[in-house]
Amino acid sequence: MKIYLSILFGVLSMTLVAQSTIQGHVTDQAGLPIIGANVYLKGTYDGGSTNDTGEFSFKTEAQGIQTLVISYLSFETFTLVDEVTKMNKLLISLRDEVNSLDAVVLSAGSFSAGDNSKISVLKPLDVVTTASALGDFVGALQTLPGTTTVAEDGRLFVRGGDAEETQIFIDGLRVFTPYSPTTNNVPTRGRYSPFLFDGITFSTGGYSAEYGQALSSVLLLNTINEPDQDKTDIGMMSVGATLGNTQKWERSSLSVNASYINLAPYIALFPDRNEWEKPFEVLAGEAVFRRKFDNGLLKLYSAFDASNFELTQEDINSEDGVHFKLNNKNLYFNGSYLGMLNDTWTIFGGLSYTHGRTKVGLSTNAIDDTENSFHAKLKLKKRFSSRFKLNTGIEYFATDFEEDFSNEFVSAETYAFDNNILGSFAEADIFFSKNMALKAGIRAEYLQIFEDFALSPRLSFAYKTGSNSQFSLAYGTFNQNPTNDILKFEEDLDKQRTAHYIFNYQYNKNGQIFRAETYYKDYDNLITFDSEFADFDSEYSNEGYGYAAGVDFFWRDNRSIKNLDYWVSYSFLDTQRKYKNYPKQSQPDFINKHNISIVGKYWVDAWKSQIGFSYGYATGRTYTNPNTDGFLDQKTKPFNSLSLNWAYLISPQKILYFSVNNALNFKNINGYQYADSPDLNGQFQRRALQPAADQFFFVGFFWTISEDKSSNQLDNL
Amino acid sequence: MQKIAIIIAIFVSGLLNAQGNYENGMMKAFELWQANNMSEAGHLFERIAEAEEGNWLPKYYAAHVSILSSFGETDESKLSARLEKAQNLLNDAMTYSPENPEIMVLQALLYTAWISYDGAKYGMTLSGKVYATYAKAQTMAPTNPRVVLAKAEWEMGSASYFGQDTKPFCKDVERSLDLFANFKPESEFHPKWGKERAEQILSNCN
Numbered sequence: 001m002k003i004y005l006s007i008l009f010g011v012l013s014m015t016l017v018a019q020s021t022i023q024g025h026v027t028d029q030a031g032l033p034i035i036g037a038n039v040y041l042k043g044t045y046d047g048g049s050t051n052d053t054g055e056f057s058f059k060t061e062a063q064g065i066q067t068l069v070i071s072y073l074s075f076e077t078f079t080l081v082d083e084v085t086k087m088n089k090l091l092i093s094l095r096d097e098v099n100s101l102d103a104v105v106l107s108a109g110s111f112s113a114g115d116n117s118k119i120s121v122l123k124p125l126d127v128v129t130t131a132s133a134l135g136d137f138v139g140a141l142q143t144l145p146g147t148t149t150v151a152e153d154g155r156l157f158v159r160g161g162d163a164e165e166t167q168i169f170i171d172g173l174r175v176f177t178p179y180s181p182t183t184n185n186v187p188t189r190g191r192y193s194p195f196l197f198d199g200i201t202f203s204t205g206g207y208s209a210e211y212g213q214a215l216s217s218v219l220l221l222n223t224i225n226e227p228d229q230d231k232t233d234i235g236m237m238s239v240g241a242t243l244g245n246t247q248k249w250e251r252s253s254l255s256v257n258a259s260y261i262n263l264a265p266y267i268a269l270f271p272d273r274n275e276w277e278k279p280f281e282v283l284a285g286e287a288v289f290r291r292k293f294d295n296g297l298l299k300l301y302s303a304f305d306a307s308n309f310e311l312t313q314e315d316i317n318s319e320d321g322v323h324f325k326l327n328n329k330n331l332y333f334n335g336s337y338l339g340m341l342n343d344t345w346t347i348f349g350g351l352s353y354t355h356g357r358t359k360v361g362l363s364t365n366a367i368d369d370t371e372n373s374f375h376a377k378l379k380l381k382k383r384f385s386s387r388f389k390l391n392t393g394i395e396y397f398a399t400d401f402e403e404d405f406s407n408e409f410v411s412a413e414t415y416a417f418d419n420n421i422l423g424s425f426a427e428a429d430i431f432f433s434k435n436m437a438l439k440a441g442i443r444a445e446y447l448q449i450f451e452d453f454a455l456s457p458r459l460s461f462a463y464k465t466g467s468n469s470q471f472s473l474a475y476g477t478f479n480q481n482p483t484n485d486i487l488k489f490e491e492d493l494d495k496q497r498t499a500h501y502i503f504n505y506q507y508n509k510n511g512q513i514f515r516a517e518t519y520y521k522d523y524d525n526l527i528t529f530d531s532e533f534a535d536f537d538s539e540y541s542n543e544g545y546g547y548a549a550g551v552d553f554f555w556r557d558n559r560s561i562k563n564l565d566y567w568v569s570y571s572f573l574d575t576q577r578k579y580k581n582y583p584k585q586s587q588p589d590f591i592n593k594h595n596i597s598i599v600g601k602y603w604v605d606a607w608k609s610q611i612g613f614s615y616g617y618a619t620g621r622t623y624t625n626p627n628t629d630g631f632l633d634q635k636t637k638p639f640n641s642l643s644l645n646w647a648y649l650i651s652p653q654k655i656l657y658f659s660v661n662n663a664l665n666f667k668n669i670n671g672y673q674y675a676d677s678p679d680l681n682g683q684f685q686r687r688a689l690q691p692a693a694d695q696f697f698f699v700g701f702f703w704t705i706s707e708d709k710s711s712n713q714l715d716n717l
Numbered sequence: 718m719q720k721i722a723i724i725i726a727i728f729v730s731g732l733l734n735a736q737g738n739y740e741n742g743m744m745k746a747f748e749l750w751q752a753n754n755m756s757e758a759g760h761l762f763e764r765i766a767e768a769e770e771g772n773w774l775p776k777y778y779a780a781h782v783s784i785l786s787s788f789g790e791t792d793e794s795k796l797s798a799r800l801e802k803a804q805n806l807l808n809d810a811m812t813y814s815p816e817n818p819e820i821m822v823l824q825a826l827l828y829t830a831w832i833s834y835d836g837a838k839y840g841m842t843l844s845g846k847v848y849a850t851y852a853k854a855q856t857m858a859p860t861n862p863r864v865v866l867a868k869a870e871w872e873m874g875s876a877s878y879f880g881q882d883t884k885p886f887c888k889d890v891e892r893s894l895d896l897f898a899n900f901k902p903e904s905e906f907h908p909k910w911g912k913e914r915a916e917q918i919l920s921n922c923n
Contacts, residue, residue, distance in 0.1 A: 044764075045742045073799060073802060074794070229849045706845075
């Protein structure tokens with residue numbers, strides 16, 4: 001009997017335990033009810049959802065101390081640990097999840113391209129389908145506001161800064177020689193093929209303390225972490241050929257890519273204004289190896305390219321023109337490891353190395369430059385919570401530069417310098433709420449060449465004003481050492497400095513983006529010299545200064561008209577500086593006051609084609625007319641260019657691509673070259689500086705061979 | 718002896734009770750799903766997943782519900798919140814059950830949800846991943862009907878986009894139907910969905 005009783009009791013105890021009711025009310029921070037939140041006791045099956053008024057109520061047999069969990073999309077999960085019997089009449093307000101897509105972002109000054117970036121202005125494809133860009137990522141960025149049109153140069157000129165003021169980083173590591181060498185009337189291109197990158201951030205000011213030695217801008221390129229599959233890419237173009245192959249294994253992958261470009265046939269067909277003795281020729285190879293570890297990723301990237309050309313260019317001072325010959329070899333290596341130390345700590349370590357050798361023959365001068373540079377970086381990130389993160393690191397840049405110069409009068413003169421910089425930074429990201437965030441950092445550098453310290457505070461703040469709009473502010477000071485062209489002649493100088501003040505407004509709604517940004521930049525300590533060109537016997541100083549102020553507008557829309565995606569950029573820039581050999585503060589000759597860029601892409605489904613156009617307009621650039629008293633007070637006529645492209649998908653893996661730059665054949669003038677001495681009438685004669693060719697045509701056929709039969713090289717074009 | 722019997726009896730009844738909870742919970746969740754009450758079903762799967770640590774099935778179904786409900790969502794912030802949640806659930810499921818072709822199918826489906834939201838933005842980067850995921854699943858489980866069906870459906874989608882013939886994939890769908898007919902799930906709650914979808918697709922083939 002006793003036994004039966006105990007069994008009965010035992011079984012009953014499992015089934016007939018006391019029930020308690022858990023009940024409460026869930027709201028957001030503003031007190032509005034949250035409907036449909038999941039409410040439950042952790043580890044049990046007991047729970048329910050909140051109703052239309054945010055109320056929940058459910059019964060449980062669990063007893064004692066339990067954990068109540070309330071979760072809802074885009075809100076931080078709430079937990080309460082308490083006695084079950086006390087879990088009634090609960091009033092709970094959930095905090096917004098600050099990582100959600102509609103949360104505020106610290107966006108002042110930067111444009112991103114990528115899938116998962118919240119402030120993505122460009123899509124990965126845009127870099128390569130923008131008509132004027134010809135597959136060069138720098139070309140695509142030049143359609144964004146804040147850049148100026150310096151068509152003959154091809155590099156990035158940002159907000160009144162010259163091209164040297166923009167630094168480029170691959171996976172956080174500096175690229176010392178990012179551009180292919182070129183002659184002065186043919187735009188350069190980025191050395192690295194766009195298909196290696198899946199994320200691009202282009203900051204036109206106010207950037208993070210992690211980046212230094214850039215007065216105006218940084219361009220951050222991230223390489224692909226993991227390719228999808230084995231494939232072979234074949235490209236045949238009117239200017240050369242490319243061949244690429246990717247192999248993927250369980251944990252690692254290897255991509256190799258080779259290309260050969262020779263402009264000789266093209267120039268034979270369409271002669272340009274240069275007299276080419278040896279048209280541009282480049283042989284390039286790249287390899288990327290990636291390996292995944294349990295808690296990290298190792299990437300090794302190396303690229304080698306060799307280019308050469310030889311030509312005679314028109315010159316007002318020399319009837320026979322000026323002879324120019326160039327031979328460049330460039331090796332770049334970039335290796336990095338990114339790993340998770342535990343749930344909250346991340347470590348990054350990396351090294352980049354550049355070896356560049358350039359031999360130039362200019363008239364009778366022989367110039368032989370050798371640059372060896374490296375950048376080492378160690379970075380630690382700590383995530384205290386989704387609302388507070390700390391990023392800190394230390395890095396070292398070293399440049400060893402040597403130039404051998406000789407001509408008929410000078411036999412082998414050598415100019416050399418070492419430019420080593422130790423940098424460190426610490427920066428915190430703080431989210432006060434989903435609507436308000438702050439990034440505050442500081443960067444310290446020791447500049448060995450000047451035996452000097454530089455301290456740069458950086459600050460940015462963002463506040464969300466509505467569900468689709470926000471404004472942000474950014475402030476920072478930036479310093480940069482003089483360029484190799486100056487340091488090779490004079491080392492007794494100081495860092496150049498600038499301060500940025502930025503105000504940004506952004507509206508972003510399903511497929512439509514509007515951005516307006518106004519800024520002021522204050523330049524100080526710029527390099528000046530007292531001769532026509534920076535030369536070995538010039539007097540150098542840091543007495544230059546200047547300012548830049550402007551407004552940038554950007555509008556992108558891919559929803560209003562089906563299959564049409566377009567963007568419009570407008571920049572107004574007011575800038576003057578006194579630097580180099582300027583007698584007074586003036587608007588430099590690489591500046592346009594007004595820049596407009598319109599890019600459109602239209603997908604024609606019936607033709608399986610994407611048709612694109614890109615139109616650029618810029619007001620005239622300044623030049624000095626020695627027949628008048630002024631300095632940089634004359635202006636060229638405005639710049640106009642309309643480029644068109646057509647990508648036709650013959651089959652999913654075969655693409656035919658046509659493009660023409662400056663389709664309407666505008667005769668653009670970039671400036672004027674005046675004679676050194678006046679003619680018989682006392683007038684200085686001049687020659688218009690025109691691009692080598694007004695137009696450029698391109699035809700290519702791209703074929704991808706992969707198992708899936710659907711990948712193609714659309715993203716490489 | 719008797720005492721031991723009592724202890725065993727109590728222990729077993731407790732165990733049965735817990736087992737019953739899991740079964741009842743899963744059954745209830747599937748009922749909610751059948752009744753098209755997706756969010757409640759998803760919530761219940763999540764609760765079960767929390768209670769049954771180490772079991773990939775509730776995570777799998779919670780992710781499945783989240784992915785399905787994201788198709789057709791036009792608000793990007795809602796879409797990304799749902800898909801990120803689904804991705805986290807799938808990541809957990811994959812740690813509990815690595816190299817599982819059933820989970821791979823869902824992973825590919827999740828990528829497809831991104832692509833169907835904005836092909837220009839996600840198509841280029843994710844379509845290769847979708848294919849690679851299906852290809853891997855197929856080498857691991859060539860006779861799994863869901864792998865065969867999902868892969869065929871994806872290939873039909875790409876073919877019709879490029880104006881190519883979708884017929885060659887119809888026989889894969891037919892094959893999946895044969896496989897569905899002979900498919901024995903490991904347990905009552907292991908994935909067994911997809912037959913209706915295959916029939917539906919096949920009806921468009923003729």
